[in-house]
Amino acid sequence: MSPDPITVDVAIIGGGPGGATAAGFLRRYAPEFSVAVFERECFPREHVGESQLPPIGRVLNELGVWPEIEAAGFPIKIGATYRWGQSDKLWDFEFVPPADYQEESRPRAYGGQSRYLALQVERAIYDDILLRHAATLGALVMQETAVRSVARTGDRVDHLILDDGRSVHARWYLDASGNAALLRRAMDVAIEAPTRLQNVAFWDYWDNTEWASKFPGGATRVLVMSIGSGWIWFIPLSPTRTSIGFVCPAGFYKQGGRSARELYDWALAQEPMIAALTANATREGQVRATKDWSFLADRCYGDNWLLVGETAGFADPILAAGLTLTHTGAREAALTVMSLLRAQHDPAWLLRHYDDNQRTRIRQHIRFADFWYAANGVFTDLQDYTREIARDAGLDLNPAQAFQWLGTGGFTHDVLGQAVIGGSDLVSVRQIAQRMVALDEDLWQLTRYNRFWLQLDDAARVDIPAYLEGRIVAVPCFVRNGKRLPCVGVFASIVTAVQTHSALPALLSALSAQSGASDSPGSGLPSGDLFYQQVQAMELMLSDGWLRAEHDPQLPVLTMKTPREGRFIHTNVDLAAVAPPGRKT
Template sequence: MAGMMNSFDVIVVGGGPAGTTASTLLAQQGHHVLLIDRDHHPRFHIGESMLPMSEPVFKRLGVSLDAQEYLPKNGAEFIDEVRGGSIRFPLAGQYQPYQVERAKFDLMMITNAAKQGVEVHQQEMVKDVVCDEEKVSVRTDQASYAARYLIDATGRSAMMGRRNNTIRRIENLGKFSLYTHYSGVDAEAADTLFETGDVKIIIVDIGWFWVIPMTGRRLSVGLVVQKDVSAQDRGPELFERYLAASPMLTAALQGAVAEFDIKAEADFSFANEKRHGLRYACCGDSAGFLDPVFSSGVFLAVKTAEAVADRLHEALVDGREGDPDLHAVGDDDYHTAFNSMHMFVDRFYHTGLVHNLFFVAERSEELKQDILGLLAGDLWTGTNDFQHKLLRSRQSQKLNINK
């Protein structure tokens, strides 16, 4: 099929980190891969904070996140300015995480995919997809294509999940976010942000702020709201009111300029109850997306894409890509990661995790290391007692997803 005009081994829809990871890994193995993206890169995207355990995937892809282009991220600090208390978790160790401007980072990833043999089509919109026992057929606004397999990496658009009506909203996490970027962050109060590269999580009574430093003395600042607020109070004024109430933010942003009007996103946590089927698989956010408090988005995107690509490569070689249960073998690993982070976020909002655990002086060193492991994305060791407790509590509350 790959020798026919407009025919490929694999079609990947979506040019974010999941799509570029999956397509690059498959092209490296000699497969004929088409990546279709509706946008043109560079394009703005939120989600700038990486986790350490993403680095091995980047090395496989042949991309380098050096300190000239991206800011090394050395830790994560949780702060409550009103009630008092703070704790910093150091994240740099065996692997170095970074804070990245997503427009630049995603452009690097899609450019690398093209260099490694992926046929990249930008500004092309998928209109229809049919997966049957013989092949995959994709129709866009520009052409029609055939392939042996489809990878849905469409992010929160979740193309296959919404077509199949298998998207389930996850309740009671962050309800919406308001955010912008600031440039000219030259105040002395911001110096330590850029020296350490730490992400700051500032707890407020309706949710929390993220504060992410980037190269060029720039900050990404966002307010995630978990409490109910009236519809008329969901605009920029809410963001500005809470920002003005934060001594840390007002000092750091003195003289800084917002690069764009405050943007809003809502209802962003969901699970896809059918992440794979006949000749298709979902990876990244199209498989499920969680509240961003622990910065797991890009990490889960590249790790799920890596797993899908590796299984699919073997199946393509053996002619097994038509097996609708091809990716069932990876379900346990996926559930371990997604459910662990889900319960971690759930505990953040509903058990006073920060004050009752993070800020507690008598917390054991073993527990701190277990928490640090989750914050780093080290989710498959099997030895993290805190992670085991999270998963057991999930079972007891009957919150399991896809089981």
């Protein structure tokens, strides 16, 4: 006799952050639907991908799991220190300027400066908290229960078959199985690799490295150290434990004739700072390895299934964006399935935009990673290579234009209504570019003009989904030649102001009044940051052709530069050296 089948509304393959986040949001916002998660391993278990970006905190808080994550006491990530680019000098990328950072007792509530900071997490603990939280919300969580196969008819999943022979029947299926990609492979979804990057990673865990002396107090930085043949990560995970890894091209590993352990030991010895930090430390001694090849699925949905997280695509870990993409995508998957089950919105519209959001976001992060590696000398002819990337995207640009496109593109899909990518705004990206390839400070097109009009000729007005707390709403958006202008957040504020004012002084006054009055709906930004982001968004709208501009000799122009040394990106500063008087260290 066959074992009794399992019947639920939503079946999720994989209990990592993607599966657990999707399950949690489904149960939080749609408790009328049953959800089951099938995880082949027994948690807790180790996993790579420990360094986070600030947008994750907002997802964790909305999910209701922030207090549990914060109670685990993971180190606070204030930013990263790099040896990367044309110079061997260290430089820092801060989420919050160290001089502004305030020590807080922990566990902290979510809010204030925690919105701009991130964490470095032990994935064994972190993933277990997320999965247990999903179970607390009412999801059926079955660990040590592998999905053996997928029964299908055309592009529709009929049911899953577990390793114990039971079948799982659901209305919707989510594949959050990561590299295993069980459902993606079963549905014959092809993948592409829109990049030359084919890296491998090796890592081990260390006890009692010297990072505590380098990062006094609660704020820590990740170290990212280029050694020419690859780069090393150094991620503090607890007061005593550190993750240290080496990433290099697969060809370098294969041609070098070293074992994984020999290559790992050799790499760490090449970087003096890493060698000093590990001089008196002990290591677990189990060098792990994984393939870090960036890829993108050809599609992220079918008749009754979605791909979630790294099943849909993977961007090189240089940007530490993996968990951010996974958490964000899983939240959007949950809200999409919830709307489908409730028959809210047109199903084709929901699925098409889910697919577009995930694939565009991942592709942009892959492209941004290419930018980082190109600037680090991995590709000998930087500008010709960026022209090749632009050509792949259907753009015929000269090398200089292509480099500008590569370094400034992709800012409208990461966070709806904000001009950011990978946790970086336009100013940060341009400062990074200066660090890497010595670009000029005078990069701002906005400084050449002082009259502005909307340029919407040949643009189609469409509705796109905004994924709010517990619901999806349609918001207007203009689309033209593969670019989009979402009329929400900072972009909406500019559209409104430009419709009334064309002269720069009046336009800036209108924007300043908006930013001083209140937070912009949909921007997710406090009023103090809003004007700063509005000006950057104007630059992007001008670059993308959404604004037409002229110079009027009777009007003043903006003076804008991108200084090499800024508050957030600057030559390396010891955290202890900037501790204000009286701050706990």
